[in-house]
Amino acid sequence: MTATPDRLLRRLEWQVVRRLDGRLQGAYRTAFRGAGVDFADLREYEPSDDVRHIDWNVTARLDEPYVRQYTEDRELTAWLVLDRSASMRLGAGKDAFGTELAVCLGRLFARGGNRVGAILYDNGFQRVVPARTGRTHILRLAHELIREPATDGRTTDLAGMLRLAATTARRRGLVFVLSDFIGDIDWEPALSQLGQRHEVVVLRLVHPLELDLPDLGLILVEDAETGEQLLVDTNDPLFRQRLSDEVAAREEALTAAMRRAGVTHHRVATDQDLVQTLVDLVRFSHRRRA
Structure with a gap:
């Protein structure tokens, strides 16, 4: 991504945040009570x-x-937990989409006077942006997001990312987890523990090709996490059926794990409109609160 933090933020403020004015009909409503002292x-x-x-x-x-x-505290602390692993970066554009979604969320919450922090995680490489408020702080967050993440060649340790979020976000608040959740489903206990203290909203980023691979003939596919390559024939009906069955089984397993962990889960495709995505998030929070 070649845009500077200032250009990125100004573009999103013009293309997304301004378009949201009048459409959100109130701020994001949290589900918990009792965060105050009165x-x-x-x-x-x-x-x-x-x-x-x-x-x-x-x-x-x-x-x-x-x-x-x-009486609930009026000030809200929101944390953005971003998966910066290889599967988020290579080819599918999930990292770029997640960056823009995170900047928009940060700007919306900071504009309301709330504190916003971020955790950028790529296995052994983590960066924590302390929770602050104001547009200047969101510029700093944008700067961190557009930096090229480090990598060590290991598969994503999602459980480690969620445990880091639990130890970093001390004050009870709202935690957005942006990840494709590609990897072993060993993160459920860590996600459940995070949800015991915070309101957790999982934004699972997917590329449309991950859900429905078209007939492209003979292609070489590569595991973004491990680098393993495999030659497959997407014209083979048996292969396409097996792939479709595995995708459906994985989607069902992920949804069930999120439900057991007790968190709010949204599947967000990278070809979705950012404005509509954010409107849907707020409307869902209003319906749940009601």
Whole structure:
């Protein structure tokens, strides 16, 4: 990516952020309560509530579990956790799309006076941008995002990325995880742990060709993570059926793992319009909150 951070931010502000004005109909609504310190009310306990919020005196008196609610902090801390692994960078354009999506999210939250931080992860190489607010801070974030990431040739350690996010984001907040989640599904416990403290929104970036490979004849495909190459005939009906079955099984396994981890999961294709993607995110948060 050759654009400077300032040009990238100004282009996205003009092409995306300005187009969002009047379409979002309110800010992104978080699902959690009780982030403040001022007591507001009591209500009956629900299975999804944090047991630490149970008011034991009221519970003993009424013989029904009740939880304490607090006035929610107005300031929100949002973290952008970005997978910078080889599968995100090579050929499919997911890294470029994820960069623009992250900058737009950062600008939208910072414009509302919220703090935004970022974690850029590529196995042994990590960069953490501390949470700050303001346009100048988003310029710094854009600068970090357009830097060429390092690589060590290993497959993506997604569990390590999520554990780093959990130890970095100390204050309860909103965490966006931008990744293609290509690799072994060994990250579910780390994602579940991250979701116990924060509201986690997974934005799984996919290229359309990863879901439906067209008939291109005889082609050489390469594993972006390991470099392994394989010659395949995309005209072979048996190969296409096997590939379609494996894609469907992987999609089902990923969706089930996200559901078990208790996080919000969106599959975002790299050919989607950024404006519509962000509008859909906000509308979904409103429906869930309602």
